[in-house]
Amino acid sequence: MGRSPCCDESSGNVKKGPWTPEEDEKLIDYIKKHGHGSWRTLSKRAGLNRCGKSCRLRWANYLRPDIKRGKFTPDEERIIVNLHSLLGNKWSKIASHLPGRTDNEIKNFWNTHIRKKLLQMGIDPDTHKPRTDFNHLINLTHLLAAAMSSNSGNPMMNMNTPTWGRNPNIALQGDVTSQLSQLHLLQNLLQIMNSNTFVNLGNNPNFPLGNPSFNNSYLNGSNILQTVEPFAGLKSEEYGSQSNPTTGLLSQSDYSSDFFQHGLSTNTQELECYNKLSNTTNQAEINPLFPALVASSPVITDGTCSSFNQMENKNSSCCNTAPTSTAQSPNNNSNTIFDDLEKLLQDDETSASYWKDILDLTSICASENSW
DNA sequence: AAGTATACCAACCGCTTTCTC
DNA sequence: CGAGAAAGCGGTTGGTATACT
Numbered sequence: 291m292g293r294s295p296c297c298d299e300s301s302g303n304v305k306k307g308p309w310t311p312e313e314d315e316k317l318i319d320y321i322k323k324h325g326h327g328s329w330r331t332l333s334k335r336a337g338l339n340r341c342g343k344s345c346r347l348r349w350a351n352y353l354r355p356d357i358k359r360g361k362f363t364p365d366e367e368r369i370i371v372n373l374h375s376l377l378g379n380k381w382s383k384i385a386s387h388l389p390g391r392t393d394n395e396i397k398n399f400w401n402t403h404i405r406k407k408l409l410q411m412g413i414d415p416d417t418h419k420p421r422t423d424f425n426h427l428i429n430l431t432h433l434l435a436a437a438m439s440s441n442s443g444n445p446m447m448n449m450n451t452p453t454w455g456r457n458p459n460i461a462l463q464g465d466v467t468s469q470l471s472q473l474h475l476l477q478n479l480l481q482i483m484n485s486n487t488f489v490n491l492g493n494n495p496n497f498p499l500g501n502p503s504f505n506n507s508y509l510n511g512s513n514i515l516q517t518v519e520p521f522a523g524l525k526s527e528e529y530g531s532q533s534n535p536t537t538g539l540l541s542q543s544d545y546s547s548d549f550f551q552h553g554l555s556t557n558t559q560e561l562e563c564y565n566k567l568s569n570t571t572n573q574a575e576i577n578p579l580f581p582a583l584v585a586s587s588p589v590i591t592d593g594t595c596s597s598f599n600q601m602e603n604k605n606s607s608c609c610n611t612a613p614t615s616t617a618q619s620p621n622n623n624s625n626t627i628f629d630d631l632e633k634l635l636q637d638d639e640t641s642a643s644y645w646k647d648i649l650d651l652t653s654i655c656a657s658e659n660s661w
Numbered sequence: 662a663a664g665t666a667t668a669c670c671a672a673c674c675g676c677t678t679t680c681t682c
Numbered sequence: 683c684g685a686g687a688a689a690g691c692g693g694t695t696g697g698t699a700t701a702c703t
Binding site for chain 2: 306307308309341343344347348351352394395398399401402403
């Protein structure tokens with residue numbers, strides 16, 4: 291069916307653009323005295339040359355006395371993400387669970403803040419699943435490349451020299467093609483590490499994804515909808531059959547403020563990653579999520595998972611079991627990658643130690659970039 | 662200090678849904 | 683029941699503030 295415009299704009303009298311304080315005052319005064327009633331007639335009665343729609347929006351999004359202004363609290367952020375995972379872009383429904391917040395405000399906040407943070411963390415903000423592309427790793431690979439080329443104090447390597455370093459024992463040796471292929475291998479490793487970040491973060495009590503519901507959802511590669519509990523007060527028709535209606539509030543740890551406060555990757559963080567490589571001898575102490583890589587099969591003694599343990603136990607939901615001899619990873623192609631890596635490490639004992647350093651660095655960076 | 666890039670958010674646009682007659 | 687009006691909603695735009703070079 292056809293529709294007439296909500297306002298007669300043909301006359302050219304309808305004002306657009308930002309509202310002036312005088313207009314705000316007129317609108318507030320009128321609504322205080324008479325209520326808004328019909329928005330279309332309100333604008334004329336209030337002496338405003340505005341479209342009724344514009345008046346409604348101005349009132350609803352800005353002038354309403356119960357509007358809560360100011361920055362979103364970590365709790366509000368958590369609620370928004372939780373509800374978005376359940377409801378999608380139903381901003382008005384989300385807003386109905388956040389007293390004083392408007393759908394427009396929440397929508398803007400999502401698009402300008404939360405969305406970016408989730409993307410930086412490797413989470414698809416639309417699906418709430420881990421991202422399948424690895425573009426977000428580009429900073430990490432750049433960091434590595436920079437470390438390789440500029441770390442003159444480290445005998446590890448130097449891309450500016452034909453032999454990739456002053457130390458003839460370095461891992462990256464040979465012709466340019468070989469070097470590139472080794473770098474490529476390293477990049478592949480980074481990708482795998484990143485994808486395993488979600489698995490390993492489950493062991494970190496400070497990381498909200500460590501919550502069993504969240505963790506399991508990523509472990510299983512399933513949509514978060516299937517595991518995140520419904521927010522209290524959410525109507526059953528809003529969360530549908532995918533959630534457990536018998537459970538109550540989400541715990542604060544589901545989406546802790548840390549999750550967001552540390553979500554952004556910055557150059558400063560990357561620099562710190564690099565510094566840690568220089569200063570740290572025992573990376574496992576600093577970052578239990580990514581114990582130092584060793585070429586031989588890792589031994590599990592404390593029940594915690596390491597990246598590589600899990601890569602070797604693709605289907606293992608618990609890490610208390612010894613790794614199997616068949617190397618597998620979440621990525622089908624990683625078997626080859628780890629075979630390559632092992633071969634590389636076996637080439638030279640000394641070069642292996644430098645590769646370990648690099649891998650430690652990438653582990654730290656991967657985890658730090660994920661906070 | 663000036664120019665440019667980026668972030669933020671109020672407001673608009675157009676489609677859908679609900680209400681009224 | 684159907685048509686038209688009104689309200690609701692979500693995507694997008696554009697102006698302004700801030701950061702960066």
